[in-house]
Amino acid sequence: MNLFLLKKLKTKDLTLGLSFLFFMLISFSSTAQDGKALFKQNCAACHKPLKDGTGPALQGAKAKWEAAGDDIYAWVNNPQAQYDAGVESALAIQYQPGGMAGIGVSKEEIDAILKYVDEYTAPLPPVTAINTTANPGTEQNNSWLMWLIIGGILAMLIVALWGVRKQLYYAVKEKEEGKEVEEEESFGSEVKSWMGRNLKLVSVLGFVITGTLVYYGAEELYKVGLVPEGYNPEQPIAFSHKIHAGANEIDCQYCHNSVSKSKSAGIPTVNVCMNCHKAIGEATSGEKGTAEIAKIHKAAGWDPDKRQYTGKTEPIRWVKVHNMPDHVYFNHSQHVTVGEIECENCHGDVKTYTTGKISGTETINNLELEGKKLVKLSRPLLTMGWCIECHATADVSTKGNKYYDEIHDRLKKDKELYKSVMEDGKVKVKEFGGWECSKCHY
Ligand code: HEC
Ligand code: HEC
Ligand code: HEC
Ligand code: HEC
Ligand code: HEC
Ligand code: HEC
Incomplete structure (x- = not known):
């Protein structure tokens, strides 16, 4: 045989084989897809694959009906007729009899639905999946x-x-x-x-x-110690600031509730999550979000089916994103309450984030936030240069701020100092000690 012909035949065979495979893949994925869509559309209002709802859990129902020699297709389209005919599987259900009305779906569609239901697995990854690959070194x-x-x-x-x-x-x-x-x-x-x-x-x-x-x-x-911009480690729960602080407008301080009163902002405990997630067990975003909420329930030891605590709790190990070295003293309340600096000035537009991440100087300078004034800086975030630059740039609003009354009184006694500080009518942090090593270093 001619070698060229052989080659041609082979490519032709290959194309044929490949298109067959492609076709198989398409038709397979489309039934899987249809099954899910059809289930959502016709059955999900009452049924879940694995849990009882208005109707019983559906996984394994087909096998059960077939084993009993009964017609599950006839059931789905007219349950009442099956009861009336005394079909064994129908009588065995005893689950709010008469609750299911006949639904006009074809045999193929029922097959697709039940196939989807039988193949469904609950996505429940372990709670402590901490990422170790995000190593900035x-x-x-x-x-x-x-x-x-x-x-x-x-x-x-x-x-x-x-x-x-x-x-x-x-x-x-x-x-x-x-x-x-x-x-x-x-x-x-x-x-x-x-x-x-x-x-x-x-x-x-x-x-x-x-x-x-x-x-x-x-x-x-x-x-050394310079934290990369955009550092966004994987967290044990795919928490989203966009959903909570953004779409649902939950105040930052609802969760970071010590930010205005003490040194650290604080990360919410699982009890804070449970204030809402006792009631919100499912995410509109779908199974993935619901599986993430299930991790909260697991950590809190909450049984959503029985609606009670089991007492078996597990800690959620959030990965710390911002981290000052031990020799540095940084205080949130001093900046948020006294200094009146916006969270966004140091953390970026958190409302648009999923999990916490380190923002960048450029990103923050480009932010346009309604009603919020941001100090524009040039040094990389969290470096000493960054702290120092802001202390030389930010105007301190001393009016109506009791904290400054004492400083003000002291300044008044020293005319020279008062003149030098008040020369431009504005006070910078630097001018009352914001550049002193001991203010920031232990
Ligand atoms: C309006 C609520 C409702 C809808 C929608 C619904 N069902 Fe049902 N289903 C029920 C209830 C309630 C039962 C329990 C029997 C009864 O009370 O009639 C049931 C029972 C069943 C059973 C028997 C389960 C067993 O363990 O033997 C099957 C199978 C079933 N449904 C399939 C479906 C399919 C497939 C769809 C979508 C095409 C669907 N159902 C839509 C409420 C519903
Ligand atoms: C002047 C800059 C600045 C402002 C303003 C600021 N933060 Fe921070 N934030 C930091 C620094 C620096 C750290 C790292 C602190 C550490 O590691 O000790 C941090 C850490 C955090 C943490 C991690 C937990 C912790 O306490 O270490 C959270 C949460 C946080 N900030 C939330 C907020 C919120 C909410 C606001 C606004 C109400 C805010 N921050 C305002 C600079 C700021
Ligand atoms: C003040 C109420 C409230 C608190 C507190 C709260 N959540 Fe939520 N959470 C919501 C709402 C509302 C949704 C959106 C539900 C939906 O999809 O309709 C949600 C959705 C979620 C989702 C699913 C997101 C997705 O992808 O769809 C996760 C995960 C989640 N929250 C985790 C947490 C964690 C972790 C905490 C505690 C640190 C917490 N939530 C605290 C109200 C809250
Ligand atoms: C519903 C609760 C909730 C709300 C509301 C919320 N956060 Fe958070 N925040 C968390 C949780 C949980 C974490 C820890 C997981 C992570 O890093 O995403 C976190 C992490 C952070 C971090 C990184 C902390 C670190 O480890 O360095 C910052 C910064 C932060 N939040 C700022 C804000 C700001 C600013 C707002 C308001 C715009 C806000 N958060 C609103 C729950 C919340
Ligand atoms: C965006 C601007 C800004 C950044 C960035 C900033 N600060 Fe400040 N800081 C201020 C303002 C405004 C005050 C004045 C509040 C006050 O009077 O205590 C202040 C006050 C202070 C004080 C008290 C000074 C005094 O004399 O009472 C300390 C300590 C301090 N900051 C530490 C830090 C450290 C450490 C960092 C970096 C990790 C930092 N700051 C980053 C704006 C900033
Ligand atoms: C406004 C706060 C602030 C003041 C004032 C300040 N520092 Fe720092 N310093 C920092 C921060 C924040 C870091 C940590 C930077 C990092 O981790 O990259 C730091 C780091 C350092 C380091 C370690 C360098 C490194 O790369 O880890 C030395 C040394 C140091 N400072 C010395 C001083 C001396 C000396 C003074 C007084 C002249 C001073 N600092 C004043 C905030 C300050």
Whole structure:
């Protein structure tokens, strides 16, 4: 057989096979899809796959009816007729008899629905799924590796060039002196003599290499503790600020209730979640959201079916996103209550977030929030430069703020100081000690 023909046949076969597979996939996924849609449309008002509702849980119903030799299709379309005929499976139900009216669905549609119901599994992942892959340190390691490789290549180049130079040197000598020259010099002494002859080049090279090392070394050290913008670790529950603080307009302080009174803002306990989620067990967003709410119930030890606490609780291990080093003192109430700084000025537009994340200076500068004044800054968030810059930029509103009365009185006694501070009619945090090391450092 001609080789070309063989090839052609093979591709044709392949195309055929592939389109068949494709067709199978499409038809399979469409029945699965239809089953879900049909179930939602016709049955979900009363039935759930796994739990009893107005009607009984439907998983396994088909197998049960078939095992008894009864006609489940006839049942779905006319339950009353099945009761009247004394069909065994119908009489066995004893579940609010007469509750189900006949529903006009075809045999294929019922098959699709029951297939979906039988294949349904409740999505219930473990509560403590903490992500360990979001490690902000990996990028730095990569940059070191890159420098190592570049250094290695450079070293190889230098050695290779050295060899070429040496060959040329002997070739020239041979030509000049007309005889073969012995390679008497050792590598070490040759390097020394070469360096002696090229003192300028050596010192420039040395300066450049040392300078580069110091620069990048310092750069790496500077990055220690610098938190990457956009850091958004995976949380044990897919909580959404957008749904709670955004769509449902729940006040930040309902959950972060110590933010205006104490140093830390606080993360809500599971009891705070349960204030609402005892009643809200299902998410309109679908099964995924409902499964996330089920994690709250599990953590609180709440049995949503029996509507009572079991006493078996589990802690929710939220991953801390913003984290100051131990040597720094930061106080929320000082900024939120006394300083009247908006949450958004330091955390970005949280109402649009899912889980908590670290915002960026640029992002915050670009925010347009109705009725809120934000201080524009340039330094990366959570660095010392950021704190310092704001303390030199933000105007402190001293009017009607009792906290400042005392400072004000003290300033009045010192005319010189009063003049210097009030020169521009505005007070900056820096001017009453916001730049003192001990204010921020333990
Ligand atoms: C208006 C509420 C309602 C709707 C809608 C409804 N059902 Fe029912 N279903 C019931 C009730 C209630 C029962 C228990 C028997 C009774 O009271 O009639 C039941 C019983 C059943 C049973 C028997 C279960 C068993 O364990 O033997 C099957 C099967 C069933 N329904 C399938 C369906 C399908 C499929 C749909 C959608 C096409 C559907 N039902 C829509 C209320 C409903
Ligand atoms: C001046 C900047 C600033 C303002 C304004 C601010 N925060 Fe913070 N926030 C921070 C810093 C810095 C941290 C990290 C604190 C730490 O690790 O000790 C933080 C941490 C948090 C945390 C984590 C838990 C904690 O207490 O460490 C939450 C929650 C939080 N802030 C919520 C809020 C809310 C809500 C508001 C507004 C009512 C707000 N923040 C206003 C800077 C600010
Ligand atoms: C003041 C009431 C209230 C509190 C408190 C509350 N929630 Fe909610 N939660 C809601 C509402 C309303 C919805 C939207 C329900 C819906 O989908 O219709 C919701 C939905 C959810 C969802 C599903 C989101 C989705 O993807 O659809 C999760 C998960 C959730 N909340 C987690 C929490 C956690 C965790 C807490 C505690 C830290 C909490 N909630 C506290 C009112 C609240
Ligand atoms: C229904 C409760 C709820 C409301 C309302 C809420 N939060 Fe949160 N917030 C949480 C939970 C739970 C976490 C911890 C999980 C996470 O990081 O997403 C969190 C995390 C945060 C964090 C990151 C904390 C960290 O670990 O560093 C910040 C910042 C924050 N919220 C700010 C806000 C602001 C600002 C608002 C108002 C616009 C707000 N939150 C409204 C529940 C809430
Ligand atoms: C967006 C502006 C802003 C940022 C960013 C900011 N601060 Fe402040 N800070 C203020 C204002 C305004 C006050 C004045 C409130 C007051 O009088 O206590 C203040 C006051 C303080 C004080 C009290 C100073 C005093 O003399 O009483 C401390 C301590 C402090 N901040 C620490 C920090 C630290 C630490 C950071 C960085 C992690 C930080 N601040 C970031 C605006 C800011
Ligand atoms: C307004 C608050 C504030 C003031 C005032 C302040 N610092 Fe800091 N400092 C910080 C913060 C916040 C950090 C942590 C930055 C980080 O983790 O990247 C820090 C970090 C440091 C570090 C460690 C550097 C590092 O990369 O971890 C040193 C050292 C330091 N500060 C010294 C000082 C000295 C000295 C002064 C007084 C001249 C001072 N600080 C004043 C807020 C402040």
